[in-house]
Amino acid sequence: MKNKIRVFLLAILMMCGMFSVRIQAQVVEDFKPSAVNQPGKQYPMVNSEGRVRVQISAPEATHVQFDISAVKYDLIKDENGIWTGECAPQDEGFHYYQLWVDGAAVPDPGSLYYYGASRWGSGIEIPAKDQDFYALKNVPHGQVTEQIYYSEQSKSMRRCFVYTPPGYNKDINKKYPVLYLQHGGGEDETGWSNQGHANLIMDNLIADGKSVPFIIVMDNGTWAMPRPPRNRDQQGERPREWPPKGWADGFMNTLLEDIIPMIDVNYRTIADGEHRAMAGLSMGGMQTRVITLANPDVFSYVGMFSGGSISPEDVENAPGFKEKNKLLFISYGSRELENGRGFGGDPKANTEALKEAGMNTHFYVSPLTAHEWQSWRRGLHEFAPLLFTK
Amino acid sequence: MKNKIRVFLLAILMMCGMFSVRIQAQVVEDFKPSAVNQPGKQYPMVNSEGRVRVQISAPEATHVQFDISAVKYDLIKDENGIWTGECAPQDEGFHYYQLWVDGAAVPDPGSLYYYGASRWGSGIEIPAKDQDFYALKNVPHGQVTEQIYYSEQSKSMRRCFVYTPPGYNKDINKKYPVLYLQHGGGEDETGWSNQGHANLIMDNLIADGKSVPFIIVMDNGTWAMPRPPRNRDQQGERPREWPPKGWADGFMNTLLEDIIPMIDVNYRTIADGEHRAMAGLSMGGMQTRVITLANPDVFSYVGMFSGGSISPEDVENAPGFKEKNKLLFISYGSRELENGRGFGGDPKANTEALKEAGMNTHFYVSPLTAHEWQSWRRGLHEFAPLLFTK
Numbered sequence: 001m002k003n004k005i006r007v008f009l010l011a012i013l014m015m016c017g018m019f020s021v022r023i024q025a026q027v028v029e030d031f032k033p034s035a036v037n038q039p040g041k042q043y044p045m046v047n048s049e050g051r052v053r054v055q056i057s058a059p060e061a062t063h064v065q066f067d068i069s070a071v072k073y074d075l076i077k078d079e080n081g082i083w084t085g086e087c088a089p090q091d092e093g094f095h096y097y098q099l100w101v102d103g104a105a106v107p108d109p110g111s112l113y114y115y116g117a118s119r120w121g122s123g124i125e126i127p128a129k130d131q132d133f134y135a136l137k138n139v140p141h142g143q144v145t146e147q148i149y150y151s152e153q154s155k156s157m158r159r160c161f162v163y164t165p166p167g168y169n170k171d172i173n174k175k176y177p178v179l180y181l182q183h184g185g186g187e188d189e190t191g192w193s194n195q196g197h198a199n200l201i202m203d204n205l206i207a208d209g210k211s212v213p214f215i216i217v218m219d220n221g222t223w224a225m226p227r228p229p230r231n232r233d234q235q236g237e238r239p240r241e242w243p244p245k246g247w248a249d250g251f252m253n254t255l256l257e258d259i260i261p262m263i264d265v266n267y268r269t270i271a272d273g274e275h276r277a278m279a280g281l282s283m284g285g286m287q288t289r290v291i292t293l294a295n296p297d298v299f300s301y302v303g304m305f306s307g308g309s310i311s312p313e314d315v316e317n318a319p320g321f322k323e324k325n326k327l328l329f330i331s332y333g334s335r336e337l338e339n340g341r342g343f344g345g346d347p348k349a350n351t352e353a354l355k356e357a358g359m360n361t362h363f364y365v366s367p368l369t370a371h372e373w374q375s376w377r378r379g380l381h382e383f384a385p386l387l388f389t390k
Numbered sequence: 391m392k393n394k395i396r397v398f399l400l401a402i403l404m405m406c407g408m409f410s411v412r413i414q415a416q417v418v419e420d421f422k423p424s425a426v427n428q429p430g431k432q433y434p435m436v437n438s439e440g441r442v443r444v445q446i447s448a449p450e451a452t453h454v455q456f457d458i459s460a461v462k463y464d465l466i467k468d469e470n471g472i473w474t475g476e477c478a479p480q481d482e483g484f485h486y487y488q489l490w491v492d493g494a495a496v497p498d499p500g501s502l503y504y505y506g507a508s509r510w511g512s513g514i515e516i517p518a519k520d521q522d523f524y525a526l527k528n529v530p531h532g533q534v535t536e537q538i539y540y541s542e543q544s545k546s547m548r549r550c551f552v553y554t555p556p557g558y559n560k561d562i563n564k565k566y567p568v569l570y571l572q573h574g575g576g577e578d579e580t581g582w583s584n585q586g587h588a589n590l591i592m593d594n595l596i597a598d599g600k601s602v603p604f605i606i607v608m609d610n611g612t613w614a615m616p617r618p619p620r621n622r623d624q625q626g627e628r629p630r631e632w633p634p635k636g637w638a639d640g641f642m643n644t645l646l647e648d649i650i651p652m653i654d655v656n657y658r659t660i661a662d663g664e665h666r667a668m669a670g671l672s673m674g675g676m677q678t679r680v681i682t683l684a685n686p687d688v689f690s691y692v693g694m695f696s697g698g699s700i701s702p703e704d705v706e707n708a709p710g711f712k713e714k715n716k717l718l719f720i721s722y723g724s725r726e727l728e729n730g731r732g733f734g735g736d737p738k739a740n741t742e743a744l745k746e747a748g749m750n751t752h753f754y755v756s757p758l759t760a761h762e763w764q765s766w767r768r769g770l771h772e773f774a775p776l777l778f779t780k
Contacts, residue, residue, distance in 0.1 A: 038509055038510055039508070039578075039612075040508070056494055056496075057493065057494060057495075058491070058492055058493045058494035059492075059493040060452065060453055060492035060493035061451070061491070061492035061493060061494060062450065062492070063450055064494075081493060099496075101448070101451070101491045101492060101494045101496065102448055102449075102450035102451035102452070102491060102492045103447065103448045103449035103450035103451060103471060104446055104447060104448035104451060104454075104491045104496075105447075105499060106446075106489075106491065106494075106496040106497065106499055107496065107497050107499065107503075109495060109496055109497065109509065109511070112510065113497075113503050113510055118429070118430070119428055119499065120428055120502065120503055121499070136538070136547050137547075138540045138547060141537075141538040141539070143535045143536060143537060143538075144535070144536045145533045145534070145535040145536075146533060146534045146535075146583075147533060148526070148531040148533075149531070150528045157526050157527075157528060169656055169657070172562050188429075222429075266559055267559070
């Protein structure tokens with residue numbers, strides 16, 4: 001049955017791809033170079049419909065494709081060996097993509113590169129109606145700092161990125177609360193600042209007086225993830241539950257034993273659970289759920305973006321969580337909910353049930369976005385003003 | 391005549407390429423994944439001879455090449471459509487490279503990416519005998535911070551990276567001297583920390599007590615570069631001198647009017663010329679020459695890595711430079727000097743003449759390296775201990 005659904009979805013995706021080629025004459029010709037191109041590069045371009053047009057020189061190639069949002073579009077070759085083509089209109093926001101040159105999956109030499117989908121590769125930005133909230137403006141800016149440290153848990157050098165808010169270096173007696181903010185599966189510690197623009201979101205919120213200033217720590221949560229089920233199947237093992245019990249322990253240990261103490265020593269933090277938050281997207285949200293439920297003394301503000309929810313049963317089984325928690329924020333992209341995605345349980349029902357039980361919960365849905373960065377940028381933008389206000 | 395030399399060199403390069411294919415049987419089979427691969431990637435690999443072996447899946451391709459150090463090597467396809475091949479032994483250190491898939495120049499999906507040669511693309515690290523000086527070790531680490539600021543000169547937002555030494559956040563009353571450190575042509579503000587490892591070089595020197603701690607500011611000097619002569623030719627113009635007079639004024643203005651004041655406000659600097667240095671590689675060295683000669687009150691320590699030298703005539707024509715200057719450091723890779731490269735004048739003779747005239751000059755030659763990052767890492771490693779000691 002599952003295979004049948006897969007074949008059906010594949011057929012639809014292929015039809016979409018063919019359809020985009022057929023309606024090429026109707027493409028609106030107002031393409032402009034993408035905002036995230038490499039310096040001096042004209043392609044990729046984006047038009048007002050949200051279509052992306054790519055171009056690459058490959059004179060000896062016979063088949064070149066543009067691969068975005070799980071659809072591959074054939075490019076067309078001109079007499080100079082330049083291949084050009086565009087995709088169907090994309091959702092607002094950021095998307096990973098790649099090119100296929102005669103069967104080789106490669107980054108587009110025109111785009112900037114981002115870590116996601118378990119590789120450094122191309123990304124594109126479809127201008128969003130609300131892009132002002134993460135735009136680079138002439139407001140006071142905080143800083144993103146690369147912090148190198150030794151981890152006793154992994155016996156190795158690690159690094160994270162630390163956002164300090166505007167003014168951090170001015171009033172050197174002031175101390176700040178801290179948000180630990182995690183990326184998703186196949187991403188790393190660079191995601192939230194590179195493609196998430198967490199720093200610009202905070203700079204703009206603080207400039208508008210909508211958020212109190214706080215520190216954000218963005219570390220690498222991939223460290224302790226077990227292999228996904230597909231690999232287990234190949235080994236003839238099938239885990240009974242996914243993710244398996246204890247899957248977040250590795251990152252939990254390094255977070256509690258290495259990262260938080262290191263941050264509290266090196267930055268001017270208010271080093272208690274009442275001034276500490278944890279949030280994450282997708283896998284990072286799932287980690288946030290496990291780690292904050294188990295450590296209500298350590299974190300009192302919790303955010304999960306497209307990464308599941310916390311149920312009344314979870315809270316019942318987590319002594320102290322309900323009493324200590326000051327905020328539980330759950331968000332999804334609307335297209336994720338259309339698809340019935342929720343990583344176990346109904347996230348909206350769970351969140352409302354906990355609100356009725358007296359907790360300070362919030363449920364946010366990002367309009368017309370999927371399991372992608374625009375949902376998570378908006379999630380952070382809604383979450384941050386609620387932090388450290390109690 | 392020049393064209394004949396070019397053809398001759400090209401012929402030699404092509405022969406080298408063919409030669410590498412012929413001697414494939416003699417390649418030492420001790421390849422290991424490169425230290426700068428993407429997470430989980432086995433290729434590219436490097437062996438003990440300094441050969442690089444690349445591999446890419448391109449089942450439909452008919453011609454795939456590995457392009458490194460200005461030589462293209464043909465890869466060989468196996469029955470699964472995987473292309474593999476290696477280059478001749480490379481010099482120790484860091485090299486940019488790319489792949490050609492049926493005529494498309496693309497980054498290697500296995501490598502990390504760096505900005506150089508005017509593009510984000512692949513880099514490879516050939517382990518060097520002296521690599522310990524830029525290794526990531528468990529010593530106290532400084533921080534590299536992304537600093538966003540508004541430039542009045544260019545009426546736009548800009549960014550730089552700022553290295554603050556270990557302990558900067560501990561003793562918050564201490565003030566530090568500052569080195570302004572510039573990248574080369576086709577590179578940007580990310581080069582000195584990403585591929586140059588300037589932060590690790592400093593952390594290790596400071597841990598060994600070989601350098602006093604200071605701040606390093608790495609900004610983008612490309613801003614004001616005029617078009618190179620080739621483009622001018624296409625327009626029918628040919629500049630009489632290269633670089634043309636005034637070519638460094640744009641960056642000089644933003645450095646003096648925007649960057650230095652911004653750094654002195656946001657960091658704990660000793661804000662005078664006696665505690666300020668400027669250095670750069672290649673184009674950045676040429677900028678350093680022009681800017682420091684014109685501003686002896688602003689900078690008293692000067693370094694130029696593979697970027698020309700300062701002659702006795704330069705000093706004569708720069709009032710105050712000789713009196714104010716505390717250090718003039720000139721370096722090259724030995725292979726650059728073999729090729730007679732010196733960007734005008736004999737850098738060694740110039741530097742020695744100024745030493746005889748009473749200036750504190752140093753001339754350093756990096757053994758067996760060319761116009762590449764290993765020369766510049768070593769240049770910084772020799773230069774830094776001489777800084778701010780007078």
